[in-house]
Amino acid sequence: MDGTDQLSEAEVAAELARLATEISAHNHAYYQGDAPTVSDADYDALMARNAALEAAFPHLKRADSPSERVGAAVGSGFGKIVHARPMLSLDNGFSDADVAEFIGRVRRFLNLGDAAVALTAEAKIDGLSLSLRYEAGVLVQAATRGDGAVGEDVTANVRTLRDVPQRLCGAPEVLEVRGEVYLATADFAALNAAQEAAGAKRFANPRNAAAGSLRQLDAGITATRPLRFYAHGWGELSAPLGVTQYETMRALAALGFAVSDTLIRAETLEEVLAHYRAIEAQRATLGYDIDGVVYKVDRLDWQARLGQVARAPRWALAHKFPAERATTELLAIDIQVGRTGALTPVARLAPVTVGGVVVTNATLHNEDEIARKDVRVGDRVQVQRAGDVIPQVLGWVGDAEAHAARAVFAYPDHCPACGSAAVREAGEVVRRCTGGLTCPAQRVERLRHFVGRRALDIEGLGAERIELFAVLGWLASPADIYRLHRRRDELLAMKGWKPTSVDKLIESVEARRAPPLDRLLFGLGIRHVGEVTARDLARSVGDWDGLCARLDALVAHAVAPALGETPEKVARREALELAALVGVAGIGPEVAGALRDFWAEAHNQAALADLLAELTPAPVKLETVASEVAGLTIVFTGTLETMGRDEAKAQAERLGAKVAGSVSANTDLLVAGRDAGSKLAKAAALGVRVIDEAGWAEIVKKSQ
Ligand SMILES: NC(=O)c1ccc[n+]([C@@H]2O[C@H](COP(=O)([O-])OP(=O)(O)OC[C@H]3O[C@@H](n4cnc5c(N)ncnc54)[C@H](O)[C@@H]3O)[C@@H](O)[C@H]2O)c1
Numbered sequence: 001m002d003g004t005d006q007l008s009e010a011e012v013a014a015e016l017a018r019l020a021t022e023i024s025a026h027n028h029a030y031y032q033g034d035a036p037t038v039s040d041a042d043y044d045a046l047m048a049r050n051a052a053l054e055a056a057f058p059h060l061k062r063a064d065s066p067s068e069r070v071g072a073a074v075g076s077g078f079g080k081i082v083h084a085r086p087m088l089s090l091d092n093g094f095s096d097a098d099v100a101e102f103i104g105r106v107r108r109f110l111n112l113g114d115a116a117v118a119l120t121a122e123a124k125i126d127g128l129s130l131s132l133r134y135e136a137g138v139l140v141q142a143a144t145r146g147d148g149a150v151g152e153d154v155t156a157n158v159r160t161l162r163d164v165p166q167r168l169c170g171a172p173e174v175l176e177v178r179g180e181v182y183l184a185t186a187d188f189a190a191l192n193a194a195q196e197a198a199g200a201k202r203f204a205n206p207r208n209a210a211a212g213s214l215r216q217l218d219a220g221i222t223a224t225r226p227l228r229f230y231a232h233g234w235g236e237l238s239a240p241l242g243v244t245q246y247e248t249m250r251a252l253a254a255l256g257f258a259v260s261d262t263l264i265r266a267e268t269l270e271e272v273l274a275h276y277r278a279i280e281a282q283r284a285t286l287g288y289d290i291d292g293v294v295y296k297v298d299r300l301d302w303q304a305r306l307g308q309v310a311r312a313p314r315w316a317l318a319h320k321f322p323a324e325r326a327t328t329e330l331l332a333i334d335i336q337v338g339r340t341g342a343l344t345p346v347a348r349l350a351p352v353t354v355g356g357v358v359v360t361n362a363t364l365h366n367e368d369e370i371a372r373k374d375v376r377v378g379d380r381v382q383v384q385r386a387g388d389v390i391p392q393v394l395g396w397v398g399d400a401e402a403h404a405a406r407a408v409f410a411y412p413d414h415c416p417a418c419g420s421a422a423v424r425e426a427g428e429v430v431r432r433c434t435g436g437l438t439c440p441a442q443r444v445e446r447l448r449h450f451v452g453r454r455a456l457d458i459e460g461l462g463a464e465r466i467e468l469f470a471v472l473g474w475l476a477s478p479a480d481i482y483r484l485h486r487r488r489d490e491l492l493a494m495k496g497w498k499p500t501s502v503d504k505l506i507e508s509v510e511a512r513r514a515p516p517l518d519r520l521l522f523g524l525g526i527r528h529v530g531e532v533t534a535r536d537l538a539r540s541v542g543d544w545d546g547l548c549a550r551l552d553a554l555v556a557h558a559v560a561p562a563l564g565e566t567p568e569k570v571a572r573r574e575a576l577e578l579a580a581l582v583g584v585a586g587i588g589p590e591v592a593g594a595l596r597d598f599w600a601e602a603h604n605q606a607a608l609a610d611l612l613a614e615l616t617p618a619p620v621k622l623e624t625v626a627s628e629v630a631g632l633t634i635v636f637t638g639t640l641e642t643m644g645r646d647e648a649k650a651q652a653e654r655l656g657a658k659v660a661g662s663v664s665a666n667t668d669l670l671v672a673g674r675d676a677g678s679k680l681a682k683a684a685a686l687g688v689r690v691i692d693e694a695g696w697a698e699i700v701k702k703s704q
C-alpha cells in the first residue's frame with residue numbers, strides 16, 4: 001500500500017481512531033527503525049488531517065491522539081534515559097499570517113497589548129534531536145528524544161562526534177545542551193553510495209541516515225559516519241546563562257558548541273519574515289537539509305510563563321517552507337460521507353508528482369470551494385501541497401474554451417451512501433446526511449464511536465469486527481451490540497474465532513450493561529456533544545430520567561414569532577431559549593439545538609428505546625480533585641494586570657476548574673480584575689463569591 005492510497009482512505013472519513021493507529025505505526029518505523037514506510041509528506045498529511053478533524057470536532061479528540069505525542073517510545077537495545085525536562089516537538093506555521101497569529105497569540109496570552117515581542121529566528125535543521133548532559137563541565141550522558149519523556153542512551157556513540165565537546169570550561173554545574181544531529185548533503189550521498197556498494201539498505205533522506213548512524217548498537221559504526229551537531233536549546237540548567245534565548249545561545253557558542261550562523265534576534269514581524277526569505281533563498285546552497293525557520297520568544301521569563309501544551313512549547317513556532325505545485329487532469333469528483341454524515345468532495349487526479357510524492361487524490365474542501373474555483377471534471381487543475389500537508393486543488397488552468405464546454409459540477413443534495421436528504425445548516429459550509437443511525441456510511445463509524453474507549457469502552461470490537469458484523473446483518477444499531485451473545489454458536493463456527501476470544505468479546509459487552517450516563521451520552525454521537533458537554537449535561541441532570549425530562553422540554557418548546565420578527569430572528573431567539581432550558585454553563589444555542597434535533601427524531605427515539613431495553617445507564621457521581629477550585633465554574637472579568645486571559649484560563653483549567661464567559665447561577669467564582677463592570681454587579685446580585693487578581697494568584701500558588 002503506498003502513501004497516497006492511505007491518504008485517500010484517511011480523507012474525509014473522520015477516522016481519528018484509524019489515524020491514531022496508523023500514525024503510531026509510522027512513528028515506530030521512523031523513530032525506532034529509522035526506516036519510514038511512507039514519505040514525510042504523506043505522514044504530515046495524516047497529521048494535518050488528524051489536526052483538522054480535531055479542530056473541527058474537538059470533542060472527538062482521542063486520549064491517545066497523535067497530536068499530543070512526541071516521537072515514539074524507546075525500544076529495546078539501548079539503555080533508557082529519563083529526561084530531566086521533556087524534549088518537545090514544535091508547532092508548525094505555513095504562512096506569514098500564521099507567524100503574525102503566533103505573535104498575536106503570545107501577546108494575548110501574556111497580556112502585552114501591542115508591545116514588541118522580540119524573537120530569535122534560525123534555520124530548522126532536518127536532523128534528529130539530541131540532549132547532551134554535562135556535569136561539572138564533563139559530558140556524562142547523551143540521549144535521543146525518544147517519546148519526549150524517555151530517550152535512548154547513546155552516550156558512547158555521541159563521544160565519537162567531533163562537534164560535541166567532551167569537556168567544557170566555565171560551564172554551570174549542570175548543563176543540558178539540546179540540538180540537532182545531522183548529516184551534510186554530500187556526506188549523505190557518499191554514505192548511500194557506500195551502502196549500495198556494500199549491498200546494504202539505502203537511507204530515505206539525510207535525517208533518517210543521521211538517525212540510523214547515531215542509533216547504532218556498535219559505537220564503532222557511528223564513528224565512521226561524519227555526523228554533525230548544532231545546538232539550538234537546552235534542558236536542565238543549574239544556573240542561567242542569560243536572560244534571553246539569544247544571550248543563552250551566544251553563551252553556548254562561547255562554551256564551544258556549534259550554533260547556527262543563521263541565528264538572529266528580531267524585534268518585528270517584518271524583520272522575522274525578511275530573515276525567513278533570506279534563509280529560504282540560501283536553502284539549496286547551505287550544504288545540509290533544512291525544512292523551515294524556527295522562531296522563539298526571546299525573553300526567558302516570558303517563555304516560562306507561556307509554558308507548553310502536550311506536544312510543543314507555546315513560545316516557539318516552526319515556519320515551514322512552502323511545498324511545490326503541479327498541474328494534472330481532474331478525473332472525477334467523489335463525494336465521501338464521514339462518521340458525522342458530512343459530505344466531503346475529493347478530487348481524483350491523474351497521478352502527478354508534487355514535491356517528490358505521487359499524488360492521486362486531493363481535497364476540494366466543500367461545496368462552496370468547488371463553486372468558487374469552478375473546477376469541472378476533465379479540467380487541468382493545479383495541485384499544491386502547502387507546507388507538506390494534504391494536497392489541495394488550487395483551481396483550473398489552461399484552455400478556457402474547453403473548460404467552458406464542460407459540465408458545471410452539480411453537488412448532490414442527497415447522501416450517496418443512503419439516499420437520505422443531505423442538508424446544510426444556516427451558516428455552515430458542510431452538507432450533512434440526515435440519515436443518522438440508518439446511514440451505512442455513518443453506521444460503522446458511529447458504532448465504533450459508541451464502543452470507543454472514552455464512550456462505552458467495550459473491548460474486542462474493533463473496526464474490522466464491526467464491519468464484519470454489519471455485513472452479516474447482526475449489527476445495525478447500538479442495541480445490537482448487546483445481542484451479540486446470541487451469535488455465540490455462529491461465531492464459534494467461523495474461521496479464526498477461538499472460544500476464548502468469543503467469550504472475551506461477550507464478557508466485555510456484558511460488563512457494560514450499566515454505563516455511566518455521561519459516557520452513554522457521549523457515545524450516542526450527537527452532533528456537537530463531546531466528552532465535556534456530555535459530562536456537564538450528565539452532572540446537571542443526574543440520571544436517565546432527568547435527562548429525558550430535560551430533553552423532552554426542549555422538544556416541547558415552541559416559539560411564536562412576534563409581530564414583524566424575521567425568521568432569522570425567531571430562529572436565533574429559539575436557540576437562545578433552548579440553551580436557557582438546558583441550563584448548563586458552556587452549553588450554548590448551537591449544542592442545545594443539536595440536542596433538540598437529535599431527541600426529536602423518531603428514528604433516534606426508536607434506537608434509544610431499543611438500547612434502553614438492553615442496558616441501564618448509571619447516574620453520575622461528582623469526582624473530587626485536590627485543588628481548591630477543581631470542579632468549579634470560574635469567570636474572569638476586568639483587566640488582569642499580571643497575566644493574559646488565555647494564561648488565566650490555562651491556569652484555571654490546569655487546576656481542574658471550568659472557565660465560562662458569563663456570570664450565571666452556575667458560576668462559583670468570579671475573578672475580578674481592574675475596571676470590572678456588569679459581571680461584577682451581576683455576581684454580587686447572584687451572591688457569587690468574588691476575588692481579585694491577587695486572590696487568584698494566591699490560589700494558583702497554593703496549588704503548585
Ligand atoms: N515518514 C514517516 O513515517 C514519519 C514518521 C514520523 C515523523 N516524520 C517526520 O518528522 C516530522 C515530525 O517530527 P518532529 O516531531 O521531530 O517535528 P519536527 O522535526 O517537524 O520539529 C521539531 C524538531 O525540530 C528540531 N529542530 C531543528 N532545528 C531546530 C531549532 N533551530 N530549534 C528548535 N528545534 C529545532 C528539534 O529537534 C525538534 O524536536 C514530521 O513532520 C515528518 O516530517 C515522518
Ligand SMILES: [Zn+2]
Nearest residue numbers: 415418433439
Ligand atoms: Zn447517509
